[in-house]
Amino acid sequence: MKTRVLLFFYFFLSQFMAFGQTLLTGRVLDEQGKGLPGVNVYIKGSYDGTTSGTEGDFSFQTTQEGTQILVFRMMGFKSQEQSITCNGGEIKLEDFELVELITEMNGVTISAGAMEASDEKKSVILRPLDIVTTPSAMGDIVGALQTLPGTSTVGNDGRLFVRGGDASEVGIYIDGMRVGNAYGTTAGNVPTRTRFNPNLFKGTFFSTGGYSAEYGQALSSALALNTKDLSVRKQGDLSLMSVGGGYSQTWASEKQSLTLTGNYFDLSPYQQIIPQDFDFERAPFGWDLELAAQKKLKNGGLWKVLARTESGGMKLWDVQPGSENRGALIDLKNYYSYAQTNWSKAGKKGWTWFAGAAISSNLDEVDFDTLQTERENKLAHLKASAIKDFSDRISMKVGVEHFIHRYAEGLPQINQERDFLDNQSFFYTEWDWYLSRKLVLRGGLRAGKSSLSSEDWLDPRFSLAYKLSPKGQLSLAAGKFSQLPIERYRVQAQNLDNTESNHLILNYLWQGEGITFRAEAFYKSYQGLIRFDGTVQNPENLRNEGQGFARGLDFFFRNQKSIKNTDYWITYSFVDSKRSFEQYSSQVQPGFAPRHNFSVVVKHFIVPLKSQLGASFSLNDGYAYTDPNFPGEMNRKTSGFQNLSLSWSYLPKPNLIIHAGVTNVLGRENVFGYDFTTEPNSQGVYESRAIGQPAPRFLFLGIFLTLSKDKNANQLNNL
Template sequence: MNKQMTMKVFFVLSFLVLAGTANVKGQYAISGIVRDAAELPLAGANVFIKGQFDGAATDAEGRFQFETALNGEQVLVATFLGYEMQEKRITIDQALTQANFELRVTPGKIGDVIITAGLFEAGDQKKSITLNPLDIVTTPSAEGDIYGALMALPGTAVVGEDGRLFVRGGDGYESKTFVDGLLSKKPYSSSMPDLPSRGRFSPFLFTGTTFSTGGYSAEYGQALSSALILNTNSFPEKTQTELSFLSVGQGINQTFRDSNSSLSVGANYFNLGPYYRLVPQKNEINLPPRELALTMSARQLLKNQHMVKVFSTFSRSQFGLDFPNTTRPGTMAKLSIDNRNSYTNVTHSGELKSGWFIKSGMALTVDDNRLDLQYFKVDELNQNLQGKISARKQLSGGLKLVMGIEETLNRFRQDYYETETGFSNQSQFHDLGSALFSEMEWQPLGRVATRVGLRGEHSSLLDKSQWALRLSAAYKLSAYGQVSAAYGNFYQTPEEPLLRFTSRLDFEQANHYILNYQWERNNRVVRLETYLKDYSSLVVYNKEEFWNPEYYNNSGSGYSKGFELFYRDQQSIRFLDFWVSYSYLESERKYRDYPEKATPPFAPTHSFSFVGKYWLNAITTQLGLSTTIASGRPYHNPNKAGFMNSFTPNYSNVSINCSHLRTIWGKSTIIYFSVSNVLGRQNVFGHRYADQPDSNGVYQGYPVTPEASRFYLAGIFVTI
């Protein structure tokens, strides 16, 4: 059975099995307010029915409301960081049940100490630095992309011709994405040369986001620079249908929900053909981008509050254009791409009677990428299967222990074929990666928190093993400010395009040193962070004979260092939420085909971002503006002496959007419009040059620029 048929059968069976459990019952509403002893509202407090997943977080005014299918006598629980938990017995026997809470500060505490070095966490208690789904969608420059929104945070660089995350002078392959703790091997869409990719996942699929720019937990490995940790939604609030009508496509999502199970299935189709007819592109488009994406998410609550979660996506995308041919200057080559990608993630979690919280799961990525570059064809198949189990327990004396193991099987195959000569070649390998980790968190004093982790990794392909140490600590200076520090060893198996030539390589390595200060009060947060990242054992090879395994070794090295500033304010001006970030970066490395150590083209020295969102209450409309400015990036000009001897002009982008909420025919509706690069600045990302000089000894070249000066997006989102 081929992969496409397998995916169809999987979706159908999952729907038939799980939809049978989604018996929708009558819904009851529970609402109220959570305040402290001074009767001030507590924003971000959690309120839920004890022993169930029905609940909500309070808004800026301390108010909450949620629906439940339960009735009769229940126990309602309210929790907030730094305050004592409170339980209240209620009787649900009417359409709306009211319950208010007054929480008291935990005696002897000035608030929990949370290690923040290198981390941007999205949790209920850290809303001042949260990028929740609404933040991502309403960040104008992000265009609804998770990775695009993260580029408005410090530590990231806008690499407009690529689209992946480039963090603190690290290459795009050094950043990894994890969904519910498991690796997503191909989180980005496939793209053409000099055209940016996008994230494959919708931000509305996730409730929690942790973006680590360094020094992350020993639970995660195989990433030299950063880890993006996404947590899928728990139970949806209710059964509903969501429709989207965009200028570039349409989508539908159906959610079923009862007290113990839920199922969401969705389909989206995108076709930019009509858009390109209205907005001409730089290159001739012979096959406009089109994609069909399917999503399924299921939840089942078992006995003793154990839960099984299933998350699965499948997409097929196609795109073709005429692209300048650097091997034959002055001519164009017809390029096309046909990509099929699937990702399935299944997890089980629950607490044992012994007090251990166990989480286990498996994730499978299958990516089939077919490139037709007119003069040669490349077919790549990447299959990645990961299994993982972890255990966590809160011990006495403020001690928490986490330990686990994981196995990752990675298979890669590339078929290469030259149309003119008939030459063909196949490269394939598989690698079994084994890892174990243990981490201990200890809060010996009310103001101090420490974390010590150890991770061991082994690669069957490299026949190498490594141990990585992770250390971090935080000290609470006051009720509002703290300092934290982190150190860690990080190892990564070389990329597949390198391993197809030889496996006689070692792990690449980076050591992180991070110092952080954070101040937070009244929905305002200030973060200052400085870091040093030391690279070693980077893979190098000879550019002229890149196919020769004799020239491959791990003699490369490099460094990145800098400091960052982040400020977010949701309080000073009513209805205005904004943040500002600035990054200073020094980075050099010798790796891949670099003849000498140099600043790579993805490491601008200065980066600045501003994101602002203003709510017009009278007309239920939010206006958004984002600005990104970055210094020029280096590139190599073969017509000049030296290496990485030129710089692009400074990068600048101003984007705007508008979201209008209203009710149409009794249905909740959002009308959305955005324009990226509204000023039409012609940003230059670098230059491409011919492989050989012309008769005058000059390498002909052209600037790498966006396909169009602006991108327009309009949409209507309806909830039924």
Template sequence: MYTCIENKMILITIQMKKSIYLTGFLLLSLFSLSAQTLISGKVLDENKQALIGANVYIKGTVEGASTDTEGFFQFESTSNGEQVLVVSCLGYQTHEKKDLINNLKDLIIIMKQEELGLDEIVVTASTFSIGKSRTVKKMNALDVVLTGSSNGDIYGALQTLPGTQKVGEDGKLYVRGGETRESQTFIDGMHVLFPYTSTAQNTPVRSRFSPFLFKGINLSLGGYDSEYGQALSSVLPMETKDVASSTKFGVNASPLSIGGGGTYVWKKASVSANVNYTNKGLYSKVFPDDYQWKKDYRSLAGEVQIRSQLGRNSVHKLYLGVDRTAFIRTITDDLNNTPTRNFDLTRDNYYINSTFVTRTKNNYHLFFGTAYSYASNKYKNTNLVGDAFTDHESELHAKAKIEKSISKFYKLRGGFEAYLKNHSQTYEDNSSALLMDNDLQRNLYAGYIDNQFKLKKYLYANASARVEYSELLNSWNLAPRLSLNYINNGFQASAIVGKYFQEQDDDAMFSKNDIGRQESCMHYILSGSYELDGTVLKVELYKKNYEGLGLLQNDAYSSSGYGNSKGIDAYLSGESSPLRLKYTMAYSYNDSKRLFKDYAVESVPLFSTKYNASLSLRYSMPALKAYVGLTYSYASGRPYNNPNKSGFINSKAPEYHSLDCNITFLLSKNVILYSSVTNVLGRKNVYGYTYSNTANAEGVYNRKPIVNSRKQFYYVGIFISLKSDSAYDVSSF
């Protein structure tokens, strides 16, 4: 049995139409003395399966109905003589039958599947979604919050997807054997230079952005199109919500934080604001961690977004986010017997994003955007008591793009963008001697063209190219990309090949060595997925070849490093309505090796895990007005270097296991209580070991494990809407 209802909005639309038809019929029956004729039949697809929710009506009237779960329809008509019966269903060609009204009964109507045009095609290879977006899985932002391991964090939720690798001590995104810097985040198409919060060592970071800010969160694990550059492994494009439809205000509180905000709506615009203050002092007294704090971790964050509908076809969005983080942690280095010091961090972060989207009379889609990122970091007692380190980094990103469907067989897209970056650092030792004064200005300019073709029924291709010019290296790069996709009735198969570039990291560029070129990576991907009645199965094979990686040899950097990564990802998601249960399962195998940074030989990188798996469950309890989320995560042990053994990167840490859960209660119409706990079983997960700089009297290097500062993290928060008729949705956005 198939359904042509693809989302709730379609279902609502169908039911509204059905109600209109029935209402119209009742009104007519009150005033008409005409004879009524019964119209009936069944609507099937080409495989003789019932089509649910097909719209059936007499052309030019309000008489009609929708098909039921068996594809059956019937309604009464007051029309006479020859009439046209119309049957429409999403994804199928509209069917019209012209006949005498008395002959329109006990019909069997076969609907032919509609051939999708390029505007309707969405290729889901290597892409996973959270939010009301356009790819494999359509969820709302609560699915981020209710993922057992997420703690309401976007990146925490994404790490339950295949292709991601568990690096638990920092919580950042690592994809298919790539470093975290190889995964880049974009909001409304514009780059975010600093997507993570600042934390103490071995404490997982969080996203700086609430999931409720976005209508779509799409993680592309590779093979992404030529609009995106400067990312060797993956991109995370996130789309903000459009103009809000209602005014709302709310507050939230927990043992760690307090905040509030709201949205004000007028005719064709809305403005939203949110502020949150976090201080872990009280929490640390109740649940102490392994660190000593002179001043507890604290942060103050605020954000504002203005969204305006400018006419029928134009939208402008402006976003501003600012935050300050500070703490002083007492550090004692027992391994090397260095003096105790009070490590002092103050970080200021700013992000501005402005986009304008419009459609012309000739159906050209135009986009203009600018984004500015800035971070100022001030450290004291970094390596020595009394030293000082400053780090300031900024980026201006500007982009313009155009899109036009030339015909139903060809769509053209293209654009230009510029990245203007500056990074400066200074370091003074405890005698105020200036030992470091780095300043790096690097500008990059790029253009791309993207051609989408419909080759024949169910078969589509994309051929694109991206050209980049690095002003610092005075070099040009060409990145061609090609994909072939077969899409038919829930089944997709894709083959993708493409080249990707990224500038060397700042450590290499600060060295003043002749780097010569950017890093590059070739992606080869084979993907297959099938979706039926809300259940999604997806399997992908991939291979990545790296060249030009930054390599430190004899105290000098070069671009002669290289590497490779290959593996398989599998994903299954679905739900059981009778059990009120949603589930996702993910499995990843990755085999990667690199010669880069200060590696002596080609080795498995320290951040890589060969096996990763997760199982996430979400269970609803209507009687209690509650949701329960559970996530079990597994990762094989990560490699590390043991100086007490021969060889390089010669040992492996224990396996990672964690069971995380959360419970959400709707206490009343406008109050939500949210609670979560990580690592329920209290397992001590070890990510590797830190060794002393010198051997002891027995010739052995002492060590201590790299573990999280807390085995478990508990959270309880309450969210209150100040509008009496709706629940506060965790974020005012």
């Protein structure tokens, strides 16, 4: 009897349960319409579900009734939901498409014309540590960047020249704010340096063309430097160098930090020990004070302040070609200040906010024998921007900025001055569309207006990148770039319009673990370049009539993996550049644009000796110049430039670093051009003077000591 009762309830309940079940069947596809295996498909809030098969098909039963939520989930794809009604029987669902999730780890990135280095990016090109340990750079940011593709070394200048463009065509930014007069003032072919210490920065973005719509007023390149966030400890850093010394003190807590730095340099003692090829009456000297502060705000924002003031000068006898005497005495004094503050915050619903203000002031007092001159350049910059991530596939950047630019130059002895005041307003927007995990499209637009020239302009920009393999991708970038003429031209002809350049760049980037390979082809056209009659020193009849082009190939290879404790990179750039500009009536190869540029940097750490040895070698095929003893313009070329530099960094104690370096070890007499007399001599020959480097070699020795509770801390911790 008991057996019959059990059998009765079993068959009764089986029928009841079968009646209350719903069978769900369907198929999951990817964006290409192919079956997607391994997708978890289940009823939300229940244990009913399954995993899709090899063709993306699935089938399972559920006892849930009424309206339910069906969930589709798989790593690397956006989780999605669909409402269904369960009432018994079988429900055959339509094919369901899952969309790939785009992340920094698996998404393609725009790489055409761009080289980025920061802790957040996989593509690390040059970090601050790379900059200070590159032998030929001697701690200068631009000196290290000159070992990268697309750049040219112009040894008598020291500024950054990119792909056939003049140094004035490179825009330099700190935390998104434009830096006025970023290089120290110099005279008489004495090379200059950037004013800012690489220890300030956590990362760099260096674009050799086709850069973001966020940046403007640069025909060739944008260099964006990002300062550090909060410092991690209280410490003092003392530096003693062959050219001067300095001290930096940092105070830090969990929510704020402050760093004060002071430096002084004077080449007079060095000049007495190792004479330079320049005839200095007073060798270059100067001092600087710097403040950097960061504070985390209660609402999650970050506030930064950076301020710097400095002063320096030199007295130099400028020898004239064909003259036996010391020449004209140039007495240069420079006074410079820069300050900026910025606020950033990652807000709700995918918004990121930024606001900043910056001001720079540069005053040059230059005496040529008895003639006194002054140049004053002031730039104020206001900026606000926002980024909105609508999804993992669509992102928008929008911003406005305003510049107030005043420039004046004059002869104070006779109360003569000419100046200009220009208000420039800009609007920019940029959109990223991730069409798939392998394909991204970027479109940008930058609009500008100048009150001085009464000119409006619109610069469209476009980029596209496609991921060919897990490690390789192809990028294309194109766009229009505008730049107002340099100050000394605008102050003479205030109605000058923008100069313009169009960029087209094709890029291939391959990145493996510790290995980077980059190849890029580019073409740039120039319109509206400034031409004039007369000479560079006394231009007349300035006008926007010049034009030209630059085209070429870049290659970059870096290997940090194959040789133990060794990091090296190799760079080659070919640039074919011609332009009609300044006093030239025909299209010529500019004197600052060598056709072939090659560099190798090698760094090897010897663990038993606690030392890093470095070597860098650079060469190019020479610089074009005009010899008036022969017909034509830019009719001669100097011998090729070569520079072999070595360095040694030694850590006898964790908090003590000794660094030594020497440039141009082989003592090659590099020549960058020639100065010629304005009139021929009695034999009908224009006499010349070679424009060379300051000395056959430059030697540097520095001792860097860190003072902190953590005896293992050193300046490398900041890099």
